[in-house]
Amino acid sequence: MAYTIDLKGKIALVTGGASGIGYAIAEGFQEAGAEVIVTAQSDESLEKCVEKTKFGTLRKLKLDVTNDISIEKIFDEINELHILVNNAGRIKRGLEYRIEHFADVINTNLMGVMRMSHEALPKLALTHGNIINIASMFSFFGSPMSPGYTASKTGLVGLTKSLANGWSEHHVRVNAIAPGYIETKLTKVLREEDEQREKITERTALKKWGVPEDIAGAAVYLASDRASYTTGTTITVDGGYSIT
Ligand SMILES: NC(=O)c1ccc[n+]([C@@H]2O[C@H](COP(=O)([O-])OP(=O)(O)OC[C@H]3O[C@@H](n4cnc5c(N)ncnc54)[C@H](OP(=O)(O)O)[C@@H]3O)[C@@H](O)[C@H]2O)c1
Known part of the structure; x- marks a missing residue:
């Protein structure tokens, strides 16, 4: 029999x-059998999101991770939960030496995960259940x-270790994934600068940028019972960027 990862019955x-x-x-979660709820902060992103995938139908909800009321509302709408992926994030390249932008990014990417x-x-x-936090090369x-x-x-990365340690008593595992450079709208500006794009490709051991699907495999594994002895760790998925 083939080696399988089964998320059937998981939300x-x-x-x-x-x-x-x-x-x-x-x-990836749907392919492994899970029911999945996805969120975006803007109506535009929610509308653009295609809910019918190859593997089923996604439930779409609006969420701002910097807003306590928005967070409470979303948890009111969810009865049962097995897996939380803290993936929402933003970058304000070139602006973050200004304290308001620095604070905004920390509020979303770090405090949002804690909330x-x-x-x-x-x-x-x-x-x-378990939590997966999306970290970074940075x-x-x-x-x-x-x-x-x-x-x-x-x-x-520190928060992941701390929560993993603190919440082991509740049998909740907490891990992170650190992606390398992945082709998404977050990195569009970087990819449009020829010099930057090439510099990153050259430094990456596998000589290419990653695609979002490259991260899904690690997430499916960490979310599953196959990772039941794994907590507090960060898995790097970067095409070898960090080893060169
Ligand atoms: N792409 C890469 O190379 C790379 C590398 C390492 C780590 N990452 C991390 O991977 C994660 C996903 O990024 P991505 O590259 O896939 O870009 P993306 O497509 O732009 O995804 C970012 C998502 O976060 C949402 N978001 C932003 N601020 C939010 C807030 N305050 N509350 C709730 N949701 C919010 C965005 O919603 P809206 O669309 O509505 O704004 C969007 O759905 C991020 O944490 C990013 O830091 C990306």
């Missing part, structure tokens, strides 16, 4: 899952253009 919430990496993770995880805990404790390197993003993603 997953993927923040920022209406596009990019989150959408690919949502499809969501805290609200999800009672439901996850009931199902012995969890390990310092971006000169994005100090807020770097601080938020470095903090996320």
Whole structure:
């Protein structure tokens, strides 16, 4: 019999899952049998999000991870939860030396994860569920253009360890994935600059940018019972960017 990963009967919430990496993770979860709820912050992204995938129908909800009322509302609409993917994130390249932009990025990428995880805990404790946080290469390197993003993603690796340790008593696992450079709307500006795009391709050991589906495999694994002894860790999926 083939080696399988089975998420049948599981319900997953993927923040920022209406596009990019989150959408690919949502499809991966569906392929493994889970029911998936995806969110976006804007009406535009929600409308653009194609809810019928190859593997089923996604439930779409609006969510702002910086807003407590929006978070409470979404958890009111979800009865049962087995998997939370904290994927929503933003970068304000070139602006983050200004404190208001620095704070905005930290508020979304780091505090947003804490808010969501805290609200999800009672439901996850009931199902012995798990959390996956989407970190970054800038969890390990310092971006000169994005100090807020770097601080938020470095903090996320520490937060992942802390929550994994703290919530093991509730049988809730907490892990992270650090993607390399992936072709999504978040990196569109970077890909449009020829020099930047080539520099990244050249440095990456596999000599190419990643696609969102490259991240989904790690997420499906971490979400599943195959990873039942894995908690507090960050898996790097970067085509070898960080080893060169
Ligand atoms: N692409 C890469 O190379 C790369 C590398 C490492 C890590 N990451 C991380 O991967 C995650 C997904 O990014 P992506 O590349 O797939 O880009 P993306 O398609 O732009 O996805 C980002 C998502 O986050 C949502 N979002 C932003 N602010 C939010 C808020 N305050 N509340 C709720 N949702 C919010 C966006 O909603 P709207 O569309 O409505 O604004 C969007 O759905 C991010 O955490 C990013 O930092 C990306």
